[in-house]
Amino acid sequence: MxxxxxxxxxxxxxxxxxxxxxxxxxxxxxxxxxxxxxxxxxxxxxxxxxxxxxxxxxxxxxxxxxxxxxxxxxxxxxxxxxxxxxxxxxxxxxxxxxxxxxxxxxxxxxxxxxxxxxxxxxxxxxxxxxxxxxxxxxxxxxxxxxxxxxxxxxxxxxxxxxxxxxxxxxxxxxxxxxxxxxxxxxxxxxxxxxxxxxxxxxxxxxxxxxxxxxxxxxxxxxxxGLEPAIEFPDPWRAFDTMESAAIVIQGIPFLLQVAVHISRDLEGRGLVLFSARKQDTSEHSTSLIIPENVMIKFSWEHVGLPRSDSLYRRAEQCGVHGVAQLFCSSTLGHLSEGPRTRLKHESRIDYRNRELRAQVLGPSCVPLYRVLPDRDFERAFRSLVEVHHRLYKNAGILHCNINMSSLMASKDSPPRGVLLDLDFAIQVQDGDRDLSPEPTFSGTLPFLSMDLLSAATPPPNRLYRHDLESFFYALGWILGRYDARGNPRMLHQFAAWHKGPLNDIISAKWRFMGVPSHIPSTRSSPSLQIWLRRLCRLFNGGYGGENQDADYDQETLGGGITFDTFMGAAPQIGP
Incomplete structure (x- = not known):
């Protein structure tokens, strides 16, 4: 079918x-x-x-x-x-x-x-x-x-x-x-x-x-349109404020506080991340140990797709520190329960049903792009690349969706990065056994590898260096797209990374890595600019040599794109 x-x-x-x-x-x-x-x-x-x-x-x-x-x-x-x-x-x-x-x-x-x-x-x-x-x-x-x-x-x-x-x-x-x-x-x-x-x-x-x-x-x-799974003291005011909004997940009540990240996509997962506070649980019988301050991630996933809960647990079992900890989760509703089902039979058409999944995660975080000062930001970014590498090496998990909603930093310790959102992640290895998950064009356009943007159907296998390329784009995006306080800048050079035909997005990324010039940024750290320029040269050189040798190593673009070369391009940070 x-x-x-x-x-x-x-x-x-x-x-x-x-x-x-x-x-x-x-x-x-x-x-x-x-x-x-x-x-x-x-x-x-x-x-x-x-x-x-x-x-x-x-x-x-x-x-x-x-x-x-x-x-x-x-x-x-x-x-x-x-x-x-x-x-x-x-x-x-x-x-x-x-x-x-x-x-x-x-x-x-x-x-x-x-x-x-x-x-x-x-x-x-x-x-x-x-x-x-x-x-x-x-x-x-x-x-x-x-x-x-x-x-x-x-x-x-x-x-x-x-x-x-x-x-x-x-x-x-x-x-x-x-x-x-x-x-x-x-x-x-x-x-x-x-x-x-x-x-x-x-x-x-x-x-x-x-x-x-x-x-x-x-x-x-x-x-x-108001979300019925969330409890509001005044539903009509909720269109303008989230004040006193609450939700119950696995019998545990939480008070939603600040929106940490809201996806701007209409169709798709629509990921939303809130900071939240656990409420009094004396009336609720539970054996779960959950800290008072947490984050709650909401996302609309295709019904039938595997849940990411098992990947969080695997990361924890494999001792991968720096990945968000999952405390509990729940399914809160389906699109099929709404107006689509109430259409007359002759007015309905096939559509992909989605379900609203909620995950309670810790620790409390702030988006990476809001971390100040620059030295803390740089340390957090480095730690995220390291966490991602440990997740791949120790747990055999490839993230596959490095973007602004997955790159976080601990609210209590901003230099410590926290990797979130394993919804698109795949397990590529189980001990010594290589797995062969079905490849997809999954990811977020501004940060997606050029290999995936330019590939024909079916998509190529996902590689570790595809995620490194996403980290590279994320660094450039943060420097050019946000001001020093983490607020979006109206005018920036990266609009072409997510608008227009895919060929135009590919061309824009070629131009970015082909001319490693200074990225206009209100962040003053020269070491960030140096790191970015060196990464431009690394990826430009790797892609530039792709078609010159039949034995070219695609996994690392000729040995140029590895964890060691990526981190080796970063200047030393002082104490």
Whole structure:
């Protein structure tokens, strides 16, 4: 039986969409009456006429204002009902529903061919949205060869959904409304893609649009995407704050504190890492010994994929210090329990079901890129390369996803690195026995080896030096992408590492290692720059000699890329 698509988007009838996503109280006659009252109101008629005039003149600013006025009327009317929902004092700007209002010079068909670029007029700028794929992936196929079923006119609403999903790290899905010319579509996004309603013309069929918005306005916070596995004192405030959010894992209560890392991917694992504090367990019977301060990692994994719990235990059994310790874990839910299952049978399509896995880990950490001063950062980075090497040599485990969420440092001792996230890791050796795990194109684009980016299907076997190459890119990324306090810099030279066709990403990495010049950075340590330049030469030389000798050692790029050469390129650190 063929495997379901990785990420899918498909169209469903509007009534099916609303029935699947809304949990508004029953009473369709009352809801229809509200919709009709709004439709017949003078304020609605004026806003609609303003909207029609703006369409004729192609005035995007006026289109946005008039559309927002229409939607805000619905929120205000629902507020009068005392629903307690998103309409309570909220508007288009502050609703947990994401809105995207755009306009095309001509009324376009519902679908675009793959070869036809979409020009969306967004804040008076023309932007071509030709290439997108999730930044982190774990598939047997190159990401650029996974077909996208997202209509091109949905690019901007998807981008807003990505922002909403990453804002607090506490959403299971996102609901959106897209106004494209006069056509309105409703959208559902989750970690396996989503679905959207058939377009409805706001000018010709306003009651259908109003009715759909009324139902969503009267829905609960959880229907609009809030994660039900997390307990919130006020679910509506949870879209803006994680204050007092709590969760129970294996019967043990934890208070979630600060988001240490939130993945910006929409489709895929959506990894989120929180610092957390264990609560009073006197009422809960457990034999687990867990420190008071821990981290909790949430990630949406494909159902059926092996859990990484056993790899953490193997690392501990093999005496690999520096890998995060796993205390307990749990599965908290499945995508199949949500709106997808509530679609009518004829509106469903195959998709890859995912489950939300939570792991309680220690010690408490901070991201490597936030470690200060530079000497502590450099020591932490060195220790991470060493921990990774011990994990490979002593436990036979290859990490396969070195990135910003896996490179951490102990909060209490910042010079000590902590290696996290073994979800993509593979066991390549068991004692003296070599194992042959099935290779995949798993990893995170900015840090993925050029071997894997340029390889044809099937992917090549994963090598230790592929992870060393990821460490190399991670060092350059941190120096150029973050300021001295660990805050992202808006302008940096690495945008091409994760945007556009894969061939452009490969070219950008070639340029990076081919010209070992100074990387603009607010970190002042000269030894970091020296180490990076030497690594540039190492990898440039290794890849440059690849095709010159039939007996070339691919495992080490001719002996140039090993743990010893990587660490040997680092200048000595003083006491």
């Amino acid at each position: 063929p495997e379901s698509p990785t990420f899918t988007y498909h169209e469903v009838p509007l009534e099916d969409f609303i029935a699947a996503t809304s949990d508004a109280p029953n009473g369709s006659e009352t809801l229809e009456t509200i919709a009709e009252e709004i439709r017949m109101s003078r304020a609605f008629d004026q806003a609609l006429q303003q909207f029609v005039s703006a369409l004729a003149l192609e005035e995007l600013a006026t289109i946005k204002v008039s559309s927002a006025s229409i939607f805000d009327m619905i929120f205000e009317r629902c507020q009068e009902l005392g629903s307690g929902g998103p309409s309570m004092g909220l508007s288009v700007e502050s609703s947990p529903i994401v809105f995207q209002i755009q306009h095309h010079a001509t009324i376009l068909s519902n679908y675009f061919t793959d070869s036809e670029p979409t020009i969306a007029y967004q804040d008076d700028m023309e932007t071509y949205q030709d290439h997108w794929f999730t930044e982190e992936f774990q598939e047997p196929t190159r990401p650029d060869r996974i077909p996208s079923s997202l209509p091109k006119w949905g690019d901007y609403i998807r981008a807003k959904a990505t922002d909403a999903m990453a804002r607090r790290g506490n959403r299971r899905h996102v609901i959106g409304v897209l106004v494209n010319h006069s056509n309105v579509t409703f959208w559902y996004f989750d970690r396996s893609g989503g679905f959207y309603s058939a377009p409805v013309d706001l000018v010709k069929r306003p009651c259908e649009v109003i009715s759909g918005l009324v139902r969503l306005s009267l829905s609960t916070a959880f229907a609009l």
